Amino acid sequence: MDQTDRIIILWFARAFLLYFVVYVIAVPAQSACIVENQGDIVYLGETCDVSKVVGWGGQFAYFSSGYPEETPTKIVDVNGFMYKHYINPEKYVVGSWFKWDGKVEANGNQLAFVVKSGTRPNVTIINITPNSTTTISVPNSTPFNSKMQFIIARGENLNYIYSNKGQYDGKGWMWLFEGSNEFLGMPMDYNSLGYHFNFTSKITQSFSPDSYTGYIQLAGYNKKQDVFYSPDNSLKSVYVDVKPINLKDYSYLQYEEKFFGMATDKNYSDDIIIPLQIEIKDPSITISDYYEQNDILIVKGKTTLSLGTNISCIVDPDHWVTRKEKADNTYTVEVTGDIDKERDYVVSLPLKWGELSIGEHTIRLIGDNGALNIVQDKEFWTSDVLSQTTQRPDYTKVIYDEYGVHSITSPPTPTPTVCPITTITTIVTPVPTITPINITQTITVAPVVPTKKPTPTMINVPLDPGLGMLAIGFIILWRRK
């Protein structure tokens, strides 16, 4: 490899590095904000990527009539900043905005996005599984015309079943006046269980938290939808002699009244009209109370998550290291209650206030139903305070949170001090015995002092007086010699 080859390879390496930095790192960063697809919701004040909806005209138009084939009321120029386009509240108004190429032409301008006021709710959605559907089923015994109402959490996947079939089986439509024309007379599926409407996660996510009214419209004896919404923004009847209502002449707030009036007029409609009220709420889990009872911690609260959702509770989740420890200390219950109110949950888990260490603690609740995953933490603290219930001040433990003192544990009961049991081992040293001997010459025999504890195997040989006398005799004779 000569010098020229090395230079070529070096330049290729630099070019690749440049490509990597520009196209792999920098370009996706342009689209890091919210990407708007056709018909998506965007909130005033947001910055979003409108590259997919801007069209070649580079402008968006708003029509106060809601009819995109007339002269626009407002036009906003994108000016090339389509990846980070600011939905300026001074330029944009709430409503449907369309692509605009400067010309008024029939069916030529398509919907770009819908601008709403307020802020985009911060919802964590994981693993949106189409199968994880909550079913609301209205029993057969429900009388016609009784109002259907329920609460849905945003992002929830809800299958609504109206099973009150009666004699009008077959065709049904859902009317929901939520700010757009999308749900004005949406057909409902029908099977042996009843009339179905699937509020997908995308649909419920697109709604702002609010209360929405609407109707279920069931076909009467003629098995036809006597009043329907026409794409030219009017309410029409199947009967040609009935004059349509041009909705362009009314504000959106009057649409519901106009539909109800027309659909319940017995002169030209025998449809069954059932009032509907849907409350869309942000997914939430709230703790209304927590307390210890018989060494059990009870956590109670409300949630907007659907019935049957699993709510798990763990105290001090960061305290547990392994997955098994976390699982062993997590307690799960199912959400119960009514469809038209916030649902209830009660979790109980073994815990003693007195055993909690001094400092900060967390109760973590996790609501998971496949479509939504909500994590709610509740922090509380424990501290020792001086207790004056006894003559001698002592410490007692207090549990408190951001709202103040939550509970005070009972002061510790003084327990009598018990001396530890000790075993005293006594070693008895055997005293050496001195046997007196009768001799003429005084001999002092030094007592034998044992240098170590005598072992049980030691044989004590008794001192025979006869042998002693014999030994002394030998010594005397030997010395005289």
Place this chain on the structure above:
Amino acid sequence: MSGLLECEWCLKRSDPRIDKFYSTEVYEKKRVLCADCYYHLKVVWCPNGDY
């Protein structure tokens, strides 16, 4: 909120690791009081402990 404990009498919040708090019975309920309120209640207002 970073672990501040609230006196149930004067509602003043402070860190129990720094300021002394007392638990005592006031109006037939055990309450947590800061040292100031505790001594005012116990010594100045109700020397005999009768609130």
